[in-house]
Amino acid sequence: MIKDKWIDLHLHTNYSDGLLTPSQVVKKAKEVGLKAVAIVDHDTIDGIEEAVETGSRIGVEVVPGVELSSQYNGKDIHILAYYFDPDHTYLKRYLKKFREERYRRAAKMIQNLNRLGIHLTMDEVEERSKGGSIGRPHLAEVLMEKGYIETFQEAFHHYIGYHSEAYEEKYKIHPEEAFDLISKAKGLSFLAHPGHFISDHEILSFVKSGLDGIEIIHPKFNENRTQHLQQLAWDNDLLICGGSDCHGGRDGQIYIGKYNVPYTVLRDMKLVLRKRWDTHPSTG
Ligand SMILES: [Zn+2]
Ligand SMILES: [Zn+2]
Known part of the structure; x- marks a missing residue:
């Protein structure tokens, strides 16, 4: 297997709830032979700069990313975004x-x-x-x-924990607000780890509201779920993404690069962006 053709587009750092610094994450990715990674901390993009800097030094392509918290019909919906302009005023305000x-x-x-x-x-x-x-x-x-x-x-x-004595709700936006915000910042939006709690019908309704793709490779998916989502993406011309959702060993293991996501996934994203904005994404 040619390892340098693999990527991991779902990594957390200590800028949100991960344990490793952005630099450590990128170095780890290099160690396991990944060609590209995306840092997608929860609701913050502050770790990207350090990751990009390390990546350009050691030869790992770093895609700007973020995982936004949203809520819809009482369900927590995580939305991954890639290739947005990190300096976009609207995004920064959010x-x-x-x-x-x-x-x-x-x-x-x-x-x-x-x-x-x-x-x-x-x-x-x-x-x-x-x-x-x-x-x-x-x-x-x-x-x-x-x-x-x-x-x-x-x-x-x-x-x-949820429903425990000291618990407080997290601030969340509506998924549509997230799609709008990501697209205004010239990025691509993906539904993160869509489990069985969300129907295909709901996913497709999100597509109508501006969602660009779905995460089809994730540690919580079995082979069947991945195949089902892959088919859904094919049938509806959706982009795909995937990764390890690694939190740097918070749960005892470092999964960076363990869920083979091919580099072609990024190539497809870049093609769509080029068509949409007539430009090259800033990184890579
Ligand atoms: Zn998530
Ligand atoms: Zn995550």
């Missing part, structure tokens, strides 16, 4: 709003925990997030460090 809301949410959960007699402060949590976007994993780390819980899972189970 990401700023996401950052403010994330901070507010963390502060609320800390208040809730304090009310339950658990002592942790925003400073401690911010320290863990190292300037990146604050999320529940950082709260869990502080809880563990202070001995309130023994495992990461316990934090979610008892305190900050």
